[in-house]
Amino acid sequence: MIQMTLIQIDNYGPWTVTxxxxxEADLQILQSExxxxxxxxxAAKGGLVFFTRFDNMLAVTNGVDMEDHKRIQKxxxxxxxxxxxxxxxxxxxxxxxxxxxxxxxxxxxxAQSEDRTEVLAIDGLVKADESFVQIAHIDINGxxxxxxxIIPAYDTSFIVNRVQHFLMKKLIEKxxxxxxxxxDNFMSPCNGLNPEGLLKIIEEIEDEINIALKAGVGKAPTxxxxxxLADLALEEIRGGFTYNLVHVMxxxx
Numbered sequence: 499m500i501q502m503t504l505i506q507i508d509n510y511g512p513w514t515v516t517x518x519x520x521x522e523a524d525l526q527i528l529q530s531e532x533x534x535x536x537x538x539x540x541a542a543k544g545g546l547v548f549f550t551r552f553d554n555m556l557a558v559t560n561g562v563d564m565e566d567h568k569r570i571q572k573x574x575x576x577x578x579x580x581x582x583x584x585x586x587x588x589x590x591x592x593x594x595x596x597x598x599x600x601x602x603x604x605x606x607x608x609a610q611s612e613d614r615t616e617v618l619a620i621d622g623l624v625k626a627d628e629s630f631v632q633i634a635h636i637d638i639n640g641x642x643x644x645x646x647x648i649i650p651a652y653d654t655s656f657i658v659n660r661v662q663h664f665l666m667k668k669l670i671e672k673x674x675x676x677x678x679x680x681x682d683n684f685m686s687p688c689n690g691l692n693p694e695g696l697l698k699i700i701e702e703i704e705d706e707i708n709i710a711l712k713a714g715v716g717k718a719p720t721x722x723x724x725x726x727l728a729d730l731a732l733e734e735i736r737g738g739f740t741y742n743l744v745h746v747m748x749x750x751x
Contacts, residue, residue, distance in 0.1 A: 500631055500689045501624040502595035503567065504585040504603055505536060505547070505555040511610050513580060516733035528661035532578065538568045538663050546594045546633075547692075548677035550686070554609075556596055556675070558721035560629040561587065564620060571616050578579065582617045588622035591673030626701070629719045634674075634696060634744075635728035636665065637736075638682040639710040658682055661709050668699045685725065688715075697744045711743070718749035 504708075514520050529552040537547045540557050543566050547557040565583055575581045582605070587598025602621040607614035638661060645654045658678075665684060666676045672695060676689035688696065693715065700711045712735050716727025727747040735745050 499590050499624045499628045500592050500595050501560045502589045502592060502599050503557040503559040504599040505599045506583050506609055508581045508583055509612055509614050509660050510553045541722060544722045546721035546725055550556045558631055560624050560631050561720045567618055575616060583614060586620045588624045591690045592675045593670060593673045611719040631721050631724040632717050633728045634686040634688050634713045634715045635726040635732045636711055637732055639712060642680040655673040664703050693744045694745055700743055713744045717744040723749055
């Protein structure tokens with residue numbers, strides 16, 4: 499079972515233009531600092547946050563309990579000019595878990611509701627003995643030599659975004675999620691997707707848009723451990739220790 503948390507800034511849209519539109523640079527700074535802050539706090543509990551749209555973020559939070567969520571909420575409310583609400587869901591696939599988390603929060607009102615402040619809506623939490631996170635770290639092959647050092651920077655960014663679109667479309671059909679994490683790298687919480695299924699997606703994308711990918715997969719009780727194992731598995735591919743395009747490492751504890 500995987501546990502997902504939806505983090506949503508309360509009434510953010512109206513706040514950004516009240517009493518007049520706030521400076522865009524200040525809003526960008528607020529969003530990036532909030533993301534970094536939440537990443538630190540959830541990571542301290544073994545979680546991992548993905549920024550998605552910044553006013554909405556999704557986190558894999560196996561091992562993060564109700565009191566941990568409340569403490570993080572209070573910390574943000576004490577130090578920022580905005581507050582956050584959260585929904586928590588648990589399921590066998592990441593997509594279903596985030597769907598449950600979203601529905602739980604939506605039951606308390608809309609994102610721009612003046613009456614919804616610091617809500618913690620919990621549909622379900624994963625028990626310690628049922629906790630399992632599978633994460634894939636997906637990387638574009640040789641992007642520095644083939645794109646970054648050859649074509650304009652924006653063109654490279656466009657290609658990376660195109661790869662992300664194709665990956666998201668194919669992974670969501672398997673109940674998996676995908677997030678851009680910088681450079682030419684993506685991370686996919688993918689409980690329920692076997693290595694053969696991921697390899698098939700990678701091969702389909704190379705056939706369709708002529709972009710070659712590889713993926714390290716980590717399996718562990720928490721997101722932090724699973725992501726670290728995925729990174730290590732990807733490094734083994736990069737280092738030539740395996741010729742597989744998908745390499746899996748499991749938690750041994």
